[in-house]
Amino acid sequence: MTAAPHHPREGDRLASLRSYQVLDTGPDAALDALTGAAARLLGAPAALVALLDEDRQWFASASGLESVFGYQTRQTSREASFCAWAVATEQALVVPDASADSRFADNALVTGPEHVRAYAGAPIIGRDGLPLGALCVVDRHARQFAAAGVQALGELATSVAELLELRRLDAAAGLAPRQVLAESHELRAGIDAGQLVVHYQPVVDLASGDWRGVEALVRWDHPRRGLLAPGAFLPVAEASGLVVPLGREVLTLACTQVALWRAAPPATAGGGAAADLHVAVNLSGRQLSEPDVVDVVTDALVVSGLPAQALTLELTETSLAGTGAQVDSALARVREAGVRLALDDFGTGYASHAYLQRFQPDVVKIDRCFVAALGRSGRDDLLTGSLIDLGLQLGCEVVAEGVETAGQARALRDLGVRTAQGYLFSPPRAADDLLALLGARG
Incomplete structure (x- = not known):
């Protein structure tokens, strides 16, 4: 043979x-x-x-x-x-x-x-x-x-x-083929049934304590498994392509909610503290690559009545990896409409500086791992400080994520950071709970 x-x-x-x-x-x-x-x-x-x-x-x-x-x-x-x-x-x-x-x-x-x-x-x-x-x-x-x-x-x-x-x-992604098929069908039904809910985490001015905005974070109110965090279903959404309709739904829900807060009478919205809130919403790479991504963003603004300048789209290096001229053009059109762009998880990837140059974001978000490292060593402080300084020198708003202690907040303020988010201020909350907290502050 x-x-x-x-x-x-x-x-x-x-x-x-x-x-x-x-x-x-x-x-x-x-x-x-x-x-x-x-x-x-x-x-x-x-x-x-x-x-x-x-x-x-x-x-x-x-x-x-x-x-x-x-x-x-x-x-x-x-x-x-x-x-x-x-x-x-x-x-x-x-x-x-x-x-x-x-x-x-x-x-x-x-x-x-x-x-x-x-x-x-x-x-x-x-x-x-x-x-x-x-x-x-x-x-x-x-x-x-x-x-x-x-x-x-x-x-x-x-x-x-x-x-x-x-x-x-x-x-x-740690998924078995049968798991993707069964769970994607279930997720599709959940999206259609309105089971997606959005929680919001405030973005706080470190000097005054005032709330400048909120980040929108999706949850799935599963009829049997209860409230699911993103890690429980986003991998299936990404693998199946359902992240596109899911992302569209979250964008519309978040814009609509924040527009309602901004328009509410002062007596019901924390003494007027919500009148100028902005909202940050994450966009996945799959969403960015869709040919109608600009229409999706503008439709969400039109339907909700939210001013374009009150919306920030958060992009990660993962979502931007492998994208080309089509995505660049789409993001340019979104920015021309008045929407701000943020580079999320800044400093964690190998191409952070390249994306700063390519997209010239309005906001950079310092990843929580650099915030957690503050005070651990002089080397860690120097690294975190250099990332913050780079963002500031480029004229970006710098937002620190994952702030959990008053010491971290003070250190960030000393390094020139004006806004931050984290459990020190509030965990992500349902809209009604967050509004109650905002009202108590007002």
């Missing part, structure tokens, strides 16, 4: 395959649907998603396998793999009659009880351009495969690669 050669970049290929974290996982209905479609399109009794590991090929999905092998299995040896040839060459492989092909005539799957005769496979190319395995169809009878069918197989292999990429992102 002639063994297939290894891919020219076999080490990199294996590392790429393992990064997907899909080997030895359970059944996947979406992959099964693609293998079923492949079998039907080519009129074959069985189709497989075969991922080529170091010494085996593992079947991430198998449709009709028992009709060919006579038994159900999830893997075979690598040396018996037809797909290894498609991986090595990164080309579709068609074998009309394996018994007449010198590469496969004495293959154990051909000479053994499986009696494989015909094969067609297309490589599954991962995100870094390296083949992970192949989508293939097999038959126990010699046969020809039409060129159109082989082309369709290649297109389905691309769909398999896209699905595996989604699974990789799910795994990176």
Whole structure:
């Protein structure tokens, strides 16, 4: 038996395959649907998603396998793999009659009880351009495969690669595919049912103690699990794409609430203390990449009646990573309308200075890790102070996050910070609770 050669970049290929974290996982209905479609399109009794590991090929999905092998299995040896040839060459492989092909005539799957005769496979190319395995169809009878069918197989292999990429992102977020599917359906229903609520954390003037604004933070009022913090559902929202409608809903709710506070009579709004409140709302990278992001922002302002200058959109380095000219243009249009931009978690990423130059934010928010480090050592104080000084020198408003002690507040004020937020002033609260607290202060 002639063994297939290894891919020219076999080490990199294996590392790429393992990064997907899909080997030895359970059944996947979406992959099964693609293998079923492949079998039907080519009129074959069985189709497989075969991922080529170091010494085996593992079947991430198998449709009709028992009709060919006579038994159900999830893997075979690598040396018996037809797909290894498609991986090595990164080309579709068609074998009309394996018994007449010198590469496969004495293959154990051909000479053994499986009696494989015909094969067609297309490589599954991962995100870094390296083949992970192949989508293939097999038959126990010699046969020809039409060129159109082989082309369709290649297109389905691309769909398999896209699905595996989604699974990789799910795994990176600590999510199982079934969890994403079930929870995204539940989250979609929750959004439609109005179960999203917004809590607000005040942004305080360190000198006077007056409230300058609030940051809007989403919660899910789950009918069975109670009030859920963002970490319990935002990973699913990101993985499923529901972060777009979720973000739209939060933006509208937050703008509407703060507009109501600003317009309320002084007697019901803390003696007029809410009249000039502004609100900060986070935007995800997925939202920023949507072509209608500018319309979403302007619609929220129109519907709520909130002045544009009372809204700040908070952007993180994560949300900005990989964005291009389309996002730059959208943010420029938003700023032209009067909305302010804030760079959140400032100092925690590798490209903070690049984003300062690229987006020229109105506000930088010093991450809580730098606030917590104040007073720990001279080195920590110097680092935090340099970040604050950089923001101030560039003409940005500097907001410190995660302030928990009066000592931290004093140190920040001495470093030139005027506004801050954190549990020292108030945890995030529901709108009614926050208004009551504001009224008590008034």
